[in-house]
Amino acid sequence: MRDYMCQDTIAAIGTPIGRGAIGIVRISGKEALRILKELFRTKRGNKKEEFEERRVYYGLVVDEFGEPIDEVLAVYMRAPRSFTGEDVVEIHSHGGIVVVRKILREVLKRGARLAEPGEFTMRAFINGKIDLVQAEAINQLIEAKSEVEAKVALRHLEGSLSKRIEGIRNKLLETKAYIEAAVDFPEEEVEILERGKVKEKLIEIKEEIEKLLKSYREGKVIREGIKVAIVGRPNVGKSSLLNALLREERAIVTEIPGTTRDVIEESVTVKGIPVRLIDTAGIRDTAEKVERIGIERSLEKLKEADVVLFVVDGSVGLTEEDKKIWELLKGRKNVIVVVNKKDAGLKVNCKDLKEWNRCVEISAKEGKGIEKLSEEIVKMVLLEPEAVFGGEEEVITSERHRELLEKAKNSIEKALKSLEEGFESPEFLSMDIDQALESLGMIVGKVTTEDMYDIIFSRFCIGK
Known part of the structure; x- marks a missing residue:
């Protein structure tokens, strides 16, 4: 140490x-x-x-x-x-x-x-x-993989998250002082606790913590990015779509079905968010061994994906192979149907596919509809993308912060449960609040250990 x-x-x-x-x-x-x-x-x-x-x-x-x-x-x-x-x-x-x-x-x-x-x-x-949140933000800013991640890290460095945590801690300290008044003046204990102020305050604090915890979903996306799998039968334009999103010719595009026989993975930034694009082999029944292995890998990648782009050839319409793939995807909430080849005239469009909530018509060849598709990808994983991008809402991106907020929330819930069950001993309520204060203090570094220092600062580069 x-x-x-x-x-x-x-x-x-x-x-x-x-x-x-x-x-x-x-x-x-x-x-x-x-x-x-x-x-x-x-x-x-x-x-x-x-x-x-x-x-x-x-x-x-x-x-x-x-x-x-x-x-x-x-x-x-x-x-x-x-x-x-x-x-x-x-x-x-x-x-x-x-x-x-x-x-x-x-x-x-x-x-x-x-x-x-x-x-x-x-x-x-x-x-x-x-403080400790700002220290971690420095490292996050250095390692940021996207504009949005850098923006969130800068806000944390400027102290926005620290102020939010300190605000919650101050409310808890006020509540603790209110409870300790019952200990100092036992003859007034019942009156103090029956006023309902303690319960109201704890519920308010719990809701603030829960709001921060909900932001972790966005925070994780900002930090780790989005895994997007592109699936469909052969020759519907999956590789063309990959190239359109990448804005470069990465995948081989031919008129021959089954050209992509293995999974191709590439990284790109979409609307300021890092995205891992996965172009899969066309899914179809085939006796060809190499292509079949590629299809099996494609199905495995579907399980890992945050978003699945199901590409169909709109100029041909839905085929039996398309319907079989849809059976594999049915029930998933992370699917966006992409009707491709709009430039060739559509025999099937999004209005015809009403059972699919999310559907976008594009021309991968001409790059039309790619901007709208990018927006749909981000909307699927971010609950409030405008608030995140605009910096209007605080976002937590650290697993350490999430764990400590969960602990603080659990301690407050224990105190609330005691109040609801009529077990209103001020000493026990004060203990639960102390545990919540300790968890919140560990986020900003007011309560910490040297072991935590080792873990956090060892991730930095030398010279920082």
Whole structure:
């Protein structure tokens, strides 16, 4: 286990490894300024003894023998007005792993140690610059796979979710104070609890927690993306649809039925959400061994899919093979029927397929209807896409947050059950509320353990 309260000066490379225009070495701790003074020289080769905070200095970084390593820009940020809350120095050199690593080695020789993953952010948390939700948001922002995920992470970094959790905690604390009044003034206990204020407050708090928990469905989609399986009989345009959604020629398209004999998977962003598109082999009765294996794999992928696009050839109409596939899909609520080949004239359209709630007419060949289909895919998995995209509703994306909110909800439900059954002992009600407060406190880091630190911050990259 790491010693989080240590006062070592730490350093790391803060930019991706590889070629680039700029490389950054970051130093944090009480020795940061001293190390900068030992390394930095003016353009004329003179030492510099004074550095104003938040001012950028141009000069050279030298090695232990005084030989120049690179021309750099250096900036000093005095504690506590820095990201970590400690003295922080950043040295900006030319990009390229050789130069940046050489500067880092010189920093380490002068007393700093190499930072562990997430240690800069950890120090920001320990020093009260951010809470645990904001710390996790930094990592989520770095690893975001879509614009929407980055937007949600930024909102969390700005403190929107933390304020929501703190608001719930404050209401619980007020309720606890109300209950403890019954303990302090036992002669008034029955009157205090019979007023119904405790029950009303707990129900209100429970509903707030449940609203956050409901948002986890959207949050999971934002974080993990949507798995979309494209199914149908051979030669209805499944591969053309894949290419249209990808906006590139990824799948082979021919007039020969059964061209796609295996599952093809590709990633794309649809309406700001990461989507994993799965183009399956055409489903039909066949004696050909390779094609049959591909069909079996297609049926397996249907079980994993969040959304199934059932493609039919509208220019031909429904065939017996289409009807057999529909029998396989009947009862699923995640199916969108895609009537393709609108450009060739439709013999069957969405009005004819009234039993299917979701149906879109497209021309994969000409790209028509693809925008509407994209909207339908997102609507199927997001309950309120406009609210999510507009940032109007808070969304939780972390499994850790979901588990702790569930625990808090369960504790409140125990307290409510006690009230409903007439078991109104203030001491026991207070215990249940304490458990809920502890769970909520663990989300923002007000109640936590070093083991939790290890789990959360070990996922960060070094230098962050």
